[in-house]
Amino acid sequence: MLILNDLPAIHWSVAGAGVAAITLLLLWTTNRRFGISTVYESFCSLVSRLPYFQRSELQGRGRWRLPFAGGLVLGGVLSAVLGGGWRPTWDLGMFDAVIGWGPAGKVAWMFAGGVLIGLGTRIADGCTSGHGIFGLANFERASLVSVLSFMLAGIVATHVVYRAIF
């Protein structure tokens, strides 16, 4: 059961096929390598003059992630609207059941986790999509090392939070 309107999740094989289809269509129709986390650099490049955010990979053909990111937000809206209705919510599943902090605590928790995602994906040069899907499917060593690192760290972190601390 999803947190979103208590909807049932679609079957994993259907979801996996959907992910592969988008990855392959993106390459076949637009010649772009799938990977999402770089979009946060694209956002930075809109406002920051730092040379790192003004490098050529983020300009021109590299700006494709901005409309793709807009689509991701739209997809979330559409999924909610078509699945029982859209409403703003603080619901956070087992976090509410086990940890039980209110909105202020959740904001701090999520911001801290977000900073780690931003630092980590930039330093590792990719996330679940660029390393986990495309990189692994393309048999790249950097991706195998990255995926093993983030999966192991996630397993340890969740066990520490839900089996040791709370």
Next chain:
Amino acid sequence: MRENVLFVIYGTVFGVVLSRSGAADYDFIQGMFLFTNLQLYGILAVAVTLTAIGLQVLRRVGRTATGEAIVIKPKTPSRGNVVGGVLFGIGWSITGMCPGPVLVNIGEGKLYALAAFAGVLTGAYLVGWFHEPLRRRLGLA
């Protein structure tokens, strides 16, 4: 311009898949890391297998739908893969979101995802600010 329409469509479809599959769901992510819910492992395995097969086919075809030569640039290995991977893994566990699902969760109306979004932007900005020392120490590309 026509390409931008495609990117929005792909992003939207991908967003719906993430939203409805559990990939953008806090409980499914914790269940994956606790091994109490194997849904996400199934998704990853199917996605990687089908993408690997598709990449072989596209390599053989060699051209995109519009006739361009297909270019796939592999990522450069560095010590950052381990260091960054560990930081990202902890962040993924804390938030229950990876970079795509942060945006999907905002769309779904989950207010705390806005805090995660601000955090990811801050982290990315910090890397831009400290890129030179990071590059030297970790051998980043």
